Amino acid sequence: MSREIVAGVDGSPESLAAADWAAREALHRRLPLRLVHAWRWEPLDIPLEQDRASQERMADGVLREAESAVAGRYPDLALTAEVLPDTPVAALLSTEERAEMLVIGSRGYGAVAGFLLGSYGQQIIAAAHRPVVAVRSRGGDGGEEPEGGEIVVGQLGDAEDSAPALRFAFETAAARGASVRAVRAWSLPPLYAYSPASMALADEAGGLVPYEEKALREALAPWRERFPEVRVAEHVEIGSAGQVLLAASGSAQLLVVGRRARRGAIGPRIGSVAHAALHLAPCPVAVVPHE
Template structure:
């Protein structure tokens, strides 16, 4: 049974852009697309006129409009659409449990207030079990989605650390017949951070930069063998991870970063690099959970 690609919509231009991105990606990957809208009747505690039937019809209309638009522009797409009777965050997380990926508009603010607002999107990205793709807007308008350009992926740590992130990036590049730019950012450790083990390892490669290049090559090797058709550009640069990735992805079609699955004392987090690119990248950003 094929896994589905899920997109959350709320009727806003941003969520429509996310739905369009998801539809194109589903066609490329030959996956069914599931369009969902979270709506739960919640009587307000303060005096304000509410009409449950009208709001329910509006939720259905949002789905019908999205479904009709996508079916018209992507006639070969297998498509389903449904209203989820839950609050937004748990509804999206539940929908994404068995999904190949989940797509969201970054700053949706449609007629039903509060569906894909930034805080909700961040909660979903931080807790989802599958990769989440954020299609962002600029000044309240969805940005033009690039159909050309590279898939850019941030690689860090060792082979096991980046396996899931690189798998997703290579799959995306292969599906789009696009080149892949693998980026590894590094900084010189502070004086008090030097230790004999890491510095000895770096010395064996002739310094820190050759060591970082070798680490990137090692992480890429199994995926190059699995996807020989994907053209790979290796990019090792000194600097902060967020800044290096944003510069490398200035003309990209997709930027892929990882999110370590762990909880801190303040709950789940997306990590500093993912947080930076989610807020500043112009192209869609895929956040991939990994151990």
């Protein structure tokens, strides 16, 4: 089954910026772009006249505005657009079977602090089985996100945990002709976590820092072999993962973070690292689920 990039639009500057980013990514990857807008008729239980036809035209107008803007800027792009009769979360998630990635708009900490918390965006990111890229508009005008700079990716945990995020970062870098900066943050273990076995591993590597550097090299090895054309910088730094990643992504064109795809006691979560990146990173953020 052929893949496509799917972008959700709702008429906001953020969603128009997301559609523009998705269009350029689709061209980079030589994939079609599908724009979707969610709308379904839900009459309100109030004593006012409610015109379904006019609301339907408004929904279609939101979609056609985004479609026209994208088609005008990228005439060579294979583009489709449709209104999906469902809620925003369910509508976008229903496209996952064929989606290479989902792209949504995000305000981060802009005019509305914590926009993603409790919003459709967080629900989509937490429930999606495909990578989700959150794009904010520049200055609130839907302006183009600049390209150039590195693809920054967080390498957390072991090589298996971080493989989906590393794969996404290397694929994106290869398509764009960009370099990758792989970031591994670490911290001193608490006293109770020290054990002869754990310290023996660090001693074999020559200390805690060489141990972390070795872990990063080993996680990167298969992706360097698969994408030999991609330049890679290794970045190992002590500190919290969120802070280290944000510091490294100041001039990045994309920040890639992983998310453990497990349901917690209160439902799916996006995780603290992804949460920090989505709210504070100055560039688009790709959240890639892993088991």
